[in-house]
Amino acid sequence: MVSAVPRCWTTVAMPDQAGRVALVTGANSGLGLESARALLARGATVVLACRTLAKAQAAREALLAGGNGGAGQAAANGSGGLDLLLLDLADLDSVVLAAEQVAERHGRLDLLLNNAGVMAPPLQRTRQGFELQFGTNHLGHFALTVLLLPLLQGRSDARVVQVTSGAQYFGRLDFEDLQGERRYDRWAAYGQSKLANVVFAQELQRRCPGLLSAAAHPGLARTNLQPASVAASGARLEGVVYRLLDPLFQSAAMGALPQLFAATDSAAEPGGHYGPSQFGGLRGWPRPVRMAPAALDPAVGARLWQVSEQLCREASPAFAAALDRLGGVLPST
Numbered sequence: 299m300v301s302a303v304p305r306c307w308t309t310v311a312m313p314d315q316a317g318r319v320a321l322v323t324g325a326n327s328g329l330g331l332e333s334a335r336a337l338l339a340r341g342a343t344v345v346l347a348c349r350t351l352a353k354a355q356a357a358r359e360a361l362l363a364g365g366n367g368g369a370g371q372a373a374a375n376g377s378g379g380l381d382l383l384l385l386d387l388a389d390l391d392s393v394v395l396a397a398e399q400v401a402e403r404h405g406r407l408d409l410l411l412n413n414a415g416v417m418a419p420p421l422q423r424t425r426q427g428f429e430l431q432f433g434t435n436h437l438g439h440f441a442l443t444v445l446l447l448p449l450l451q452g453r454s455d456a457r458v459v460q461v462t463s464g465a466q467y468f469g470r471l472d473f474e475d476l477q478g479e480r481r482y483d484r485w486a487a488y489g490q491s492k493l494a495n496v497v498f499a500q501e502l503q504r505r506c507p508g509l510l511s512a513a514a515h516p517g518l519a520r521t522n523l524q525p526a527s528v529a530a531s532g533a534r535l536e537g538v539v540y541r542l543l544d545p546l547f548q549s550a551a552m553g554a555l556p557q558l559f560a561a562t563d564s565a566a567e568p569g570g571h572y573g574p575s576q577f578g579g580l581r582g583w584p585r586p587v588r589m590a591p592a593a594l595d596p597a598v599g600a601r602l603w604q605v606s607e608q609l610c611r612e613a614s615p616a617f618a619a620a621l622d623r624l625g626g627v628l629p630s631t
């Protein structure tokens with residue numbers, strides 16, 4: 299455990315981000331919006347990556363509206379900026395286009411915050427036919443990360459942060475049936491995708507020692523994740539449980555602290571994993587927390603990387619071509 303982590307870390311302690319370019323996936327809602335707000339307030343140029351431009355524009359308006367902990371002021375002062383990026387993680391061709399646009403517009407990247415996610419929907423497939431949660435939460439972010447690596451490599455203090463969940467602890471990577479073709483359980487699939495996030499974070503760190511790769515989870519945070527899950531699945535009983543548990547939920551701003559700590563603080567460590575400190579990790583200020591054991595197994599990490607690359611290559615010729623164009627920049631597999 300890292301002793302240098304303050305007991306009550308908040309965005310007040312966030313280092314200056316002026317001059318840094320940060321991309322936040324799912325930046326229009328919940329933890330992503332709060333992360334974008336905090337990064338902008340500290341002077342970063344924030345790329346709001348959202349699955350429609352209308353949502354990205356609404357997020358920009360919300361962030362610039364003022365009274366946002368200094369975010370609007372920072373942008374008004376010219377010390378930070380906002381860029382809107384269309385990104386559908388459930389479509390690898392969209393991921394390829396998004397990565398190309400980041401390269402064209404910015405030519406560099408200091409922080410990639412892989413935050414977007416879907417939770418426990420009924421069985422659905424991405425554009426390329428992957429199970430929606432594995433495809434969005436893991437494969438989309440895997441593809442985005444490897445395509446953006448050249449923009450991150452060589453930057454001072456470049457960071458990639460995966461937003462995982464306590465669901466990683468009950469997750470299992472079923473390499474024989476990653477896409478839920480034999481059997482689909484929507485919660486097991488969520489756990490699998492969130493375990494994949496933390497396994498990928500560790501493997502990325504092994505392959506790219508020059509950058510800081512970390513993972514973070516928010517505990518229970520009041521966002522659109524649970525309402526969207528109940529609406530998609532029709533699981534009304536789960537809606538009742540969320541209402542009963544509401545006093546345990548913390549705000550989205552509080553839930554975003556672990557990922558912001560991993561993304562910015564000098565005490566965050568390569569390969570670190572951060573989550574809330576109280577109520578068994580459900581709420582509280584960020585601190586280092588244990589990872590699911592599979593994340594610490596290099597064989598599991600290597601296998602997930604190899605399978606993910608192969609799946610993305612086979613499903614999207616655009617991804618395969620983009621990866622080939624990067625040539626030696628990609629860490630060897």
Ligand SMILES: NC(=O)c1ccc[n+]([C@@H]2O[C@H](COP(=O)([O-])OP(=O)(O)OC[C@H]3O[C@@H](n4cnc5c(N)ncnc54)[C@H](OP(=O)(O)O)[C@@H]3O)[C@@H](O)[C@H]2O)c1
Pocket residue numbers: 323324325326327328329330347348349350353385386387388389413414415416417434461462463464515516517518519520521522523524526553
């Ligand atoms: N809230 C919690 O208690 C909790 C607990 C554990 C882990 N997490 C994790 O925290 C992360 C953020 O979730 P949140 O709680 O902030 O939920 P949220 O408010 O629902 O935000 C999720 C974001 O992901 C975006 N997204 C979903 N599918 C996408 C796709 N195909 N392409 C691009 N973006 C997509 C959503 O876009 P739309 O608005 O277009 O849907 C939204 O911006 C997720 O990874 C989640 O697993 C949250």
